[in-house]
Amino acid sequence: MARTRVAIINVTGYVGVDLARILMRHPEVDIACVTGRSAVGQRLSEVFPHLFVSELVIQDGLDVPVDFVFSAMPHKASAEVCEPLVAQGLKVVDASADFRLKNPEEYKAWYQVVHPCPDLLSSAVYGLPELHRNEIGGAKLVANPGCYPTGALLALAPALRLGLVDGDIIIDSKSGVSGAGRSLTLTTHYAECNESVTAYAVTGHRHMPEIRQECRLLSDRVKDLLFLPHLIPMTRGILSACYMRVSDAALQSIGDPGKGIGDAYREFYRSSPFVKVMETPPATKHVWGSNYCHVFPQYDPRTGRLLVLSAIDNLVKGGAGEAVQNMNLMLGLEETCGLDALPVYP
Amino acid sequence: MARTRVAIINVTGYVGVDLARILMRHPEVDIACVTGRSAVGQRLSEVFPHLFVSELVIQDGLDVPVDFVFSAMPHKASAEVCEPLVAQGLKVVDASADFRLKNPEEYKAWYQVVHPCPDLLSSAVYGLPELHRNEIGGAKLVANPGCYPTGALLALAPALRLGLVDGDIIIDSKSGVSGAGRSLTLTTHYAECNESVTAYAVTGHRHMPEIRQECRLLSDRVKDLLFLPHLIPMTRGILSACYMRVSDAALQSIGDPGKGIGDAYREFYRSSPFVKVMETPPATKHVWGSNYCHVFPQYDPRTGRLLVLSAIDNLVKGGAGEAVQNMNLMLGLEETCGLDALPVYP
């Protein structure tokens, strides 16, 4: 059987180039084309010496027939690129924010642009496999989740679906600097962010509505949501601390919360090969470079709150790896195909 | 007038050695003696090459007459060292946890030891100058606050005293690794904690009761408190994100919360030379190496919560600098004396 031919649109950002890294070693697909907004005509291996084994040349557009497309374009531009591809019948994973929010008004409010193709929103599937595995399997267009939403939702989902959460949710996330992308900014200038930690987007981050949308699908008791991201002096990784108030009724139903909540989390992720419910607090280092997510729930009897921590690599499970996981499902491959690299520690 | 002669008990830890650094350039005092639990007989400059200008030799005990003592011993051992010094009439700042908690039962519960001298607890003053400036001025024994409590309380205090807070408080703190001390542990081994972020003490950190004690002095509406510390791959600095629910009544009384809360914070710290209420989110880098604290309050109308961020250098304002600030007050010197070094950026 012919191998699947895939393209990466905009390979020159961090998600794009990590897609290239993963797909170059994927046993079932071949990269047929990579495009860039910059560096067109250069070999991929010149721009990214770690991919020196590649012979690919960066193109200014899709110039060969392919079966599957990843778009790593920025929002709005990505929808514009994806729309005709979907119309041609190609399967597409879009790593931008364009097809994540179901409500085009909410999209406009948070991204300050009118959605280029709102008609596609209803058929696009939110690509968090642990929540939407079956729909992804049948989808033509998958919206790859944001990095923060991936970590936060994997921490929150079991508690929400089990009805444990009563009232508000606070999510305090700490991200490595690669999450801010490859474009140059003072914020990501080494001497500015090294040896420093800071919060940002204090009046509201674009990933909040995405987290809230999915939370409300999981539970109708989600009232408000405070999400605060922080920039941490490290390259990769997101650790999210999620604070929830637990419903008294739910609490009584699960017996010993110390054990019951962990068991419920393990049951929830029983068929999810990339999520591991841990018995000790996770460290981002323990998932570095991999598609795994470590989740750790802890009930605090003193305050009646449930704390859930999750750790991911923001560019793999929070980006390129999750996109390949979605591709695997869309192509009917093993979910873990090409994604079983273990975390690189220390 | 004779200059004040000071001693540093246990100079070989990070707070002790940073006391030496600051006091060596203090215009009004002389270091007469430094002691260590290790490295006795070695020159301070051998063990700590950055202090190469010093001629001091590390002693195994206080061997010369002094006027003022800093103890940087671990808890329990510190109280045992301080008790006779206080009895002799020496003024003492204790950097350990021994005289922070007023209730010896609480001390026992969190530190798993019986307090060696509970009789001193009532006269010891909690050394956060911004809250207890006057008492410190008249104190014989000052309990230097923990690093986390310093940052958290400076963020919380104005809101609590103004009655803004209704209900629970969540404090999510991010600390550089020097906060874990100079003793060797796997947790602070470079390859283990670099390029990683993790939460710890998830079932309760010893600094929680200290924060709670002071919060309750500020407001009788403080119910519960969830404090979660994180280890961040940087050497110095603590950023604390404090999440509080705001009382509706209080909110109405202050008019526009966006402006009113900031003004109230500025008024609260009007006479505090080391605390600056910022108009943009603080970064630990902007206080690095200094005794300053940057505080940033932000009301979130979406969730009705008040978010307050604070940034300190954990070894200066959260340790040695605050201890010297306390000494200045106890000796009737200018509060800023010897402490006006600006942060070293970048």
Add this chain to the structure above:
Amino acid sequence: MARTRVAIINVTGYVGVDLARILMRHPEVDIACVTGRSAVGQRLSEVFPHLFVSELVIQDGLDVPVDFVFSAMPHKASAEVCEPLVAQGLKVVDASADFRLKNPEEYKAWYQVVHPCPDLLSSAVYGLPELHRNEIGGAKLVANPGCYPTGALLALAPALRLGLVDGDIIIDSKSGVSGAGRSLTLTTHYAECNESVTAYAVTGHRHMPEIRQECRLLSDRVKDLLFLPHLIPMTRGILSACYMRVSDAALQSIGDPGKGIGDAYREFYRSSPFVKVMETPPATKHVWGSNYCHVFPQYDPRTGRLLVLSAIDNLVKGGAGEAVQNMNLMLGLEETCGLDALPVYP
């Protein structure tokens, strides 16, 4: 055909645990046993959460039949462990220094111990596949090179074998902190080595005689060798700068040195799948987590010196990866088997 059963002796150090990571995903072998000097009886996944998919339990000794053994014990202890295994006919890769130096007197001089089994030295093969591929293929006992020697020798070897080098060699190497191992020391305590660079072993490092021994096999004109290692605040990676004086005669024979030396290096490594001769200066980041080595020769006409830079991941090509590369050769597998993971960038 039955899969090869391998053991890792002392899995709890950084080379040992990285062997486990690589071998767990190796397509042709199974890990049958892991032993430790600590953590015996614990599951590997408890001690190393990044290996959470493993079911292995750390043993105190080799307790099941195996076909192949990796020893990651410290020197001397490693030889003592390897000797009976070799006597039993097992193939062994020793990651310690014990079988690298051919001269037991030199071993004694640099390691301050008498070699436990000098009789094995003559049959042990120095496991740098790019220099000794064929001998390794037939070896029973392979001495895996030190991390510094791997990087330095891959930079030096072509120039030496081509007779380009006249006179002395200076090697200035910069290593990430994981090279110092997992044992706790003040040198590798985070707050001590972060944001700092320092040279060490200024009177002579144990890897010098190993580099010198191999250099002299490559060229009889190697006079002296100055090797200076530095500790760099990063987890993984070694960059070596090698400074050599070029023989005038040799220079004339190769025509344009700018082009000729690069071509000669490329020819030298034509059949070495893990070494890439670059056209721009290498960065350790571009080999991070992989078994690749980037080499960059540059002739400096101003001083008549040849500068060669090389970059490796000290734990992979400089440790566990190279050990697996040796195993592949010893077992008659493809040299790259299980080792084709691309570097993780950024």
Add this chain to the structure above:
Amino acid sequence: MARTRVAIINVTGYVGVDLARILMRHPEVDIACVTGRSAVGQRLSEVFPHLFVSELVIQDGLDVPVDFVFSAMPHKASAEVCEPLVAQGLKVVDASADFRLKNPEEYKAWYQVVHPCPDLLSSAVYGLPELHRNEIGGAKLVANPGCYPTGALLALAPALRLGLVDGDIIIDSKSGVSGAGRSLTLTTHYAECNESVTAYAVTGHRHMPEIRQECRLLSDRVKDLLFLPHLIPMTRGILSACYMRVSDAALQSIGDPGKGIGDAYREFYRSSPFVKVMETPPATKHVWGSNYCHVFPQYDPRTGRLLVLSAIDNLVKGGAGEAVQNMNLMLGLEETCGLDALPVYP
């Protein structure tokens, strides 16, 4: 007596802003004016929150009378700014490269521009106080040395002046990223340079001719010079390893080289308050944030080479601190005035 009024031209780069930090606490001068190429009209404290105590506003030009000027402009632009100021009789320290090289042809060759005012070159003094203290005292225009030359020359100077060096010199320097400035580049983008080490300027760095010029003033036996800079993932600091071949004749004259060379270095720096000859290898951390330089000479009997290591903070002793040290000398103040802050460790 009226305090000296100083200006900082181009305060918005890292040397400019560190000048502001130091001068704001200098006991004998006042900052009367700061100018910028960007951020004009903004308060210094807005752009640089760590200087929140300042009331200065960034101007687009020198708008008030001053007595002394620091220029932190880029090369060429700096000479153009300095020339009229010097003509007006103002004393000037230029932190750019414009007045370092005495030969305008060499300047043109390395900086690819024609020198704007070559007539000033002969009267400008190279501002390394440890070599030119007296001339600086009488100078109107001082060329502040480059960061690398400061560290390298302090390591090399005693050996050169003593006639120890026979033949060539290799300088392998490791710099923190702040040395590359505050302008945005991919090289200094956090995710690109963190966890990586790389050499750059492999065909020749602009600081080489500056080092060579001063070396030749110290010894007529300096033949060639190979200088290779590296970028290290840390914010501040330069460690230089200087490798020199020692003259046999000189060696015999100094007796035991292990002791004699150290003594000679100590004697050379006897009157230099900021240079400390160490007995253990220096670490950049031990001079962090200070104007101190640690130098460590080590004779290697195996190769007959002298290795000298030096550590500085590239922005203080290698930039703003050295500029203030020069100002102190030019104004007849104590050389250490305003510069005695101890290094901030850890």
